[in-house]
Amino acid sequence: MDLILFISKANCETCPQAQKIVESIAKKFRKDLHVETLDMDKPEHRQTANQQRITKPPALLLEGEPIFTGKFPTEQELEKLIEDRLSKQQAKKGKGERSRWWSISGLPEQWGDGPER
Numbered sequence: 001m002d003l004i005l006f007i008s009k010a011n012c013e014t015c016p017q018a019q020k021i022v023e024s025i026a027k028k029f030r031k032d033l034h035v036e037t038l039d040m041d042k043p044e045h046r047q048t049a050n051q052q053r054i055t056k057p058p059a060l061l062l063e064g065e066p067i068f069t070g071k072f073p074t075e076q077e078l079e080k081l082i083e084d085r086l087s088k089q090q091a092k093k094g095k096g097e098r099s100r101w102w103s104i105s106g107l108p109e110q111w112g113d114g115p116e117r
Contacts, residue, residue, distance in 0.1 A: 001033050001086060004061040006049050008040045011057075014072060018058035021075045025082065032086055 005022045007015040019037065026035040038045035040057050052061060060067050060078075067073075067081060 001029075001082070001089060002061075002063055003033055003035045003082070005035070005037045006040050006045070006054050006057050006059040006061075007037060008057040010041050015058045018072050021073070021078060022060075024075055025078055028079065029082055029086070033082065 003022070003025070005018060007019060009015065022035060022037065026033060038048060040046050040049050040054075049055075049057075049059070052064075052066065054061075054066065058072050059069075060073075062081070062085065068077070073081070
């Protein structure tokens with residue numbers, strides 16, 4: 001499962017706290033969650049944010065879908081959402097389904113492979 005955090009080191013007071021939350025979640029789900037942090041101050045990351053209609057950091061994409069729009073989640077809210085999605089994903093396991101988001105995002109395909117299992 002792929003999670004992307006969009007931040008801005010120059011223009012975001014809440015981004016450091018958002019990074020801490022995502023880092024904690026990444027540790028809890030290290031076998032099932034591939035996490036990337038993209039700095040919207042960099043042109044290539046700004047382009048990806050624009051493609052996803054993300055205008056203000058911090059913002060999250062889970063499997064290519066914006067989540068918790070309008071506010072950043074607490075660690076508990078994000079953990080519950082990921083647990084729910086993983087449960088659904090595991091129910092579909094064996095059907096050969098994979099996230100299509102990476103192939104249309106413009107990000108390197110190898111990022112979509114996630115951790116080795």
